[in-house]
Amino acid sequence: MDSVSDYYSATQLRSDRWSALREVTGSLAKNPSGKGSAKDRAETQKLFEALALIEPYWAFPGMSAFDHMRRQFEHNNFDNLAFSVQRVTRALTTGAYRRRHIPLENDSIDKDEHDDEALLSPEARALTKPYFEVLIVDNVNEQQERWLRSNVTGMRRLEDPFTYEAVVVPSLEDALIAVLFNHNIQAIVVRPGLVLKSKLDNEILQSFLNRAGGSEAIATMKPENYGPELCRLIAQVRPELDAYLVTERSVEDVAGLDLGICRRVFYNQEDFMELHLNILRGVGARNKTPFFTALVNYSKQPTGVFHAMPISRGKSITRSHWIQDMGAFYGPNIxxxxxSATSGGLDSLLEPHGPIKEAQELASRAFGSKQTFFATNGTSTCNKIVVQALVQPGDIVLVDRDCHKSHHYGMVLAGAEVVYLDSYPLNEYSMYGAVPLREIKHQLLALKAAGKLDRVRMLLLTNCTFDGLVYNVERVMEECLAIKPDLIFLWDEAWFAFARFNPTYRQRTAMRTANNLRKRLRTDEHRSAYEAQQETLADATDEELLDVRLIAPPNARVRVYATQSTHKTLTSLRQGSMIHVNDQDFKGEVEQSFHEAYMTHTSTSPNYQIIASLDVGRRQVELEGFEFVQRQIEAAMSMRRAISLHPLLKKYFKVLTAGDMIPAQHRQSGVTSYFDNEQGWTDMWDCWQQDDFVLDATRVTLAVGGTGWDGDTFKNDVLMDKYGIQINKTSRNTVLFMTNIGTTRSSVAYLIEVLVEIAKELDDLLDDASKMERLSFDRRVQNLTEKYPPLPDFSRFHDAFRPDNVTPEGDIRTAYYLSYDVSNCDYLELEGSLKAALDAGEEVVSASFIIPYPPGFPILVPGQVISKEILEFMLALDVNEIHGYRADLGLRVFTPEALAALPKRKVIKTAAE
Structure with a gap:
């Protein structure tokens, strides 16, 4: 039996333990006294002991049935035991327990035993009642537990829209473990009889407690506060759930407490029907999809169409003789x-007042924002909307240089003065990391010294990056607000929408951080800490401020925006995205300009199917996002472990760890890898709480230089063409595998099989290779793993596009539009005229965005001086796709005459002057 350290999650451990129990009890039933029976008995005993720590937190099969199976084992009733275990395992695997009662007796008949939920038609699955579990927290004996369960579940009626089963646990600790472990739980009933400590104790359960605030914080609670404190703690880890508090305390006492996710308080009564109705109402509120429901109802209405869109109602297809295949492929409902109508129960995306407005409000609740807006043309447009709404010409914006190109174009449209921030380079893998906080503070302090802080408007960062690097969002925001108290933050969370629904990941999301920061800034403790630090730093130099963790002033304004590609990491049709707002000044300062920017970039004919998918995707993550994201992380962790342990794969591949991708000075926890071959899994919680940067475990970056193939070739010629495996991103010597909420363990297993097959083929190839062929292979590997071009930093804007030489901001808009006149531009060949000009000491200025794929970010922007380092990097690139570069002509640059003809920019006086 594998050890606990071989598993990242208890969910995966439970599944494999039941499968192992099925195998060993089946063996015992076939040969109860044979040669291997003693070993099978010992293995069965260990499995029962392991499952005994897990099963109390699940409704199926339930502890009563589990204990009965243990007694069958103790009394050598192996035939009945094997039958019961087989039924349980199959029901857990297929999800059958969610649809019907599963009989475990050997002589029972289950007509639908062989039905797999995944094999049912979508129509059949849509007709079944959704299933969930209710956690009851009360320290009761076995007889009282049966009474509780029967009273709660006995209230269920045929007309109920959902069905549920109850799980009873005795303590606050058990309740926290249950909600972190059992993804079926949707509601918690906290009764006055709960106690503090769990009777169970093992390393997995302890690690789960740490994620809910730790045992030390729990141990200091007063007994009379156990119920309210439990509601508050659950709100920290699974805020989407509903809690119902049954209390014997007075209404005045309870009203003054923070009750977290508690929806209603019941005062010392046993009104189970009222509780039942509240539970259904709470789950129903999350299950509600106002726009999707309106669209479904509209599709059923008989209508006469006298507006645009011949495809509406499918008329132009059903009457056609030539495009019937399209109708057959998509089906009639779409x-x-x-x-194109906004009546008949539908709504307008541009001026929502009905179901779209309600759907956006529900999304705001789900993602923790103050306002949420839907977008049907991708996060690229969301980024431009936010920038246009907040930035005016002449405002200074600090921008992550290797962010998505939509941000750079947004700077052009807004007319911002751009200060580009350099990320730390990962030269060995031809990729950039993320922007260190010290670099951000350095630029802010320089702008402050130059008297320009009043013009600084926004900090724009990508979180998480394409390669999975995640900022310490709260520290970045607080330290920046300490220098610029009204700074606006735009966090590009295009790849991070899923993070809201995992307790570890959630703490580094923009909306969660904004809400926490708003609360903390108002506390007396924060005010005292701020005042004390101000006294200490009264005469501090800028260099000293760079080394101190700064505290934001209590009057700082929390102004945070996040753009998310829902379609990238959650369930939505392509280009479905959201803008989340948590801006204290939105109503008074931004609302009108935001509305204008939204109108500017949003189509007057948005795709209703995309809007409906955003609505349904929100419903999904509120009800099962916790489960799906957990399984996504499990899949990625399994991939890491399988590759790291396989002796053949280690010859040619390497999974990049946090230690490979994050310099030591940014990893305060000291964690270098989430999986160690000797010690097993490392709990990510500590590093996600402490470190400047952490690595998103759902992204597995695989170094492939040892195969002799560059990343692009490995992606296209090997993975895609030969095995049908699709990926998005590569670097010169890496490929990125991104798991998502749809990734299965079977998908991971297939990938491992493919990698093993590739490694075996390489072994065979090298075994048969001639001396020259082997030398050629070794040279290719050396070129990819040892001879790599250094990544260039942002050089600078040409003086023609800068207000002064004091700070580095540049006018990207003027440079961009200057290139529209072809007479202002020329083309220089990389290895010819451009190299000669740089060797001669001439200043050559880019007239275009130059974006190589990979890595996919601009290495040159309009108005940027081309350095020798940038030229060397471009010459070393072995990619076929470079946006903005024409191989037949060369690099587009400004002529010296065009630069000289520009009017002299007005120099802004500094405070010192």
Whole structure:
């Protein structure tokens, strides 16, 4: 039996333990006294002991049935035991327990035993009642537990929209473990009889407690506060759940407490029907999809279409003799739900007042924002909307240089003065990391010294990056607000929408941090800490400020925006995205300009199917996001472990760890890898709480230089063409595998099989290779793993596009539009005229965005001086796709005459002057 350290999660451990129990009890039933029976008995005993720590937190099969199976084992009733275990395991695997009662007796008949939920048609699955579990927290004996369970579940009626089963645990610790472990739990009933400590104790359960605030914090609670404190603690780790508090305390006492996710308080009564109705109402509130429901209802209405869109109601297809295949492929509903009308129960995305407005409000609740806006043309447009709404010409914006190109174009449209921030380089893998906080503070302090802090408007960062690097969002925001108290933050969370629904990941999301920061800034403790630090730093130099963790002033304004590609990491049709707002000044300062920017970039004919998918995707993550994201992380962790342990794969591949991708000075926890071959899994919680940067475990970056193939070739010629495995991103010697909420363990297993097959083929190839062929292979590997071009930093804007030489901001808009006149531009060949000009000491200025894929970010922007380092990097690139560069002509640059003809920019006086 594998050890606990071989598993990242208890969910995966439970699944494998039941499968192992099925195998060993089946063996015992076939040969109860044979040669291997003693070993099988010992293995069965260990499995029962392991499962005994897990099963109390699940409704199925339930502790009563589990204990019965243990007694069958103790009494050598192996036939009945094997039958019961087989039924349980199959029901857990297929999800059958969610749809019907599963009989475990050997002589029972289950007509639907072989039905797999995944094999049912979508129509059949849609007709079944959704299933969930209710956690009851009360320290009761076995007889009282049966009474509780029967009273709660006995209230269920045929007309109920959902069905549920109850799980009873005795203590606050058990309740926290249950909600972190059992993804089926949707509601918690906290009764006055709960106690503090769990009777169970093992390393997995302890690690789960740490994620809920730790045992030390729990141990200091007063007994009379156990119920309210439990509601508050659950709100920290699974805020989407509903809690119901049954208390014997007075209404005045309870009203003054922080009750977290508590929806209603019941005062010392046993009104189980009222509790039942509240539980259904709470889950129903999350299950509600106002726009999707409106669209479904619209599709069923008989209508006469006298507006644009011949495809509406499918008329132009059903009457056609030539495009019937399109109708057959998509089915009728998508066309029945297609319209350009905003009446008949539908709504306008540009001026929502009905179901779209309600759907956006529900999304705001789910993602923790103050306002949420839907977008049907991708996060690229969301980024431009936010920038246009907040930035005016002449405002200074600090921008992550290797962020998505939409931000750079947004700076052009807004007319911002851009200060580009350099990320730390990962030269060995031809990729950039993220922007160190020290670099951000350095630029802010320099702008402050130059008297320009009043013009600094926004900090724009990507979180998480394409390669999975995640900022310490709260520290970045607080230290920046300490220098610029009204700074606006735009966090590009295009790849991070899923993070809201995992307790570890959530703490580094923009909306969660904004809400926490708003609360903390108002506390007396924070005010005292700020005042004390101000006294200490009264005469501090800028260099000293760079080394101190700064505290934001209590009057700082929390102004945070996040853009998310829902379609990238959650369930949505392509280009479905959201803008989340948590801006204290939105209503008074931004609302009108935001509305104008939204109108500017949003189509007057948005795709209703995309809007409906955003609505349904929100419903999904509120009800099962915790489960899906957990399984996503499990899949990625399994991939890491399998590759790290396989002796053949280690010859040619390497999974990049946090230690490979994050310099030591940014990893305060000291964690270098989430999996160690000797010690097993490392709990990510500590590093996600402490470190400047952490690595998103759902992204597995694989170094492939040892195969002799560059990343692009490995992606296209090997993975895609030969094995049908699709990936997005590569670097010169890496490929990135991104798991998502749809990734299965079977998908991971297939990938491992493919990698093993590739490694075996390489072994065979090298075994048969001639001396020259082997030398060629070794040279290719050396070129990819040892001879790598250094990544260039942002050089600078040409003086023609800078207000002064004091601070580095540049006018990207003027440079961009200057290139529209072809007479202002020329083309220089990389290895010819451009190299000669740089060797001669001439200043050559880019007239275009130059974006190589990979890595996919601009290495040159309009108005940027081309350095020798940038030229060397471009010459070393072995990619076929470079946006903005024409191989037949060369690099587009400004002529000296065009630069000289520009009017002299007005120099802004500094405070010192």
């Amino acid at each position: 066309f029945l739900a297609e319209t």
